[in-house]
Amino acid sequence: MTTSTISEPLLTKTLSKYVLPGPRYEHSLRVATQARLLAKHWNLDSSIAYSAGILHDIAKQITPETVKTKSLPIDSLDALFQSYPKIWHSFFGPYLAKYELPDISPKILNAMRWHSTGKSKMTALEKVIFISDFIEPGRTVEEAARARYLAFESLDLCVYYISNYSILSLIERKLVIHPYTLKCRNYYLNTKS
Numbered sequence: 001m002t003t004s005t006i007s008e009p010l011l012t013k014t015l016s017k018y019v020l021p022g023p024r025y026e027h028s029l030r031v032a033t034q035a036r037l038l039a040k041h042w043n044l045d046s047s048i049a050y051s052a053g054i055l056h057d058i059a060k061q062i063t064p065e066t067v068k069t070k071s072l073p074i075d076s077l078d079a080l081f082q083s084y085p086k087i088w089h090s091f092f093g094p095y096l097a098k099y100e101l102p103d104i105s106p107k108i109l110n111a112m113r114w115h116s117t118g119k120s121k122m123t124a125l126e127k128v129i130f131i132s133d134f135i136e137p138g139r140t141v142e143e144a145a146r147a148r149y150l151a152f153e154s155l156d157l158c159v160y161y162i163s164n165y166s167i168l169s170l171i172e173r174k175l176v177i178h179p180y181t182l183k184c185r186n187y188y189l190n191t192k193s
């Protein structure tokens with residue numbers, strides 16, 4: 001039996017176990033608020049969106065080393081960390097959330113999983129978290145303004161815009177691009193209206 005409703009105190013308590021007070025914690029709260037707003041606009045479950053927003057970066061401040069030091073009974077996904085250290089947290093985060101909140105809805109876990117790379121054929125909730133991470137009010141890149149407008153016009157077009165920008169930005173900064181990011185951009189290139 002899974003649940004889509006997790007109380008806000010429990011969510012913040014869970015986040016606090018792994019994310020220190022400061023910019024990352026504040027970002028998580030802003031993404032949650034943004035996701036709730038966007039979910040309401042698109043007639044989605046705003047409680048699930050809020051939960052996924054709060055928890056999406058739960059693993060951002062830890063590494064496979066932390067997992068071992070704390071003796072967490074979870075696969076630390078070492079190989080993924082070696083190849084994609086900046087992406088690791090989005091794939092490990094769902095395992096950590098499930099460990100902390102065993103009854104958590106798989107919809108929340110999937111939205112957490114795809115928030116960095118995106119992928120083809122995302123659910124509306126997955127798109128909402130992917131987008132909210134980029135458009136929350138703390139984001140100051142110029143492209144966030146355009147994405148904020150698109151988010152309320154077309155989720156698909158907004159996902160395309162963000163994934164396209166991410167790829168260009170990664171190339172510019174000479175960083176590795178995860179194949180899922182490319183798949184996401186190509187899929188939404190072909191489906192955007």
Ligand SMILES: [Fe+2]
Nearest residue numbers: 031056057133
């Ligand atoms: Fe984030």
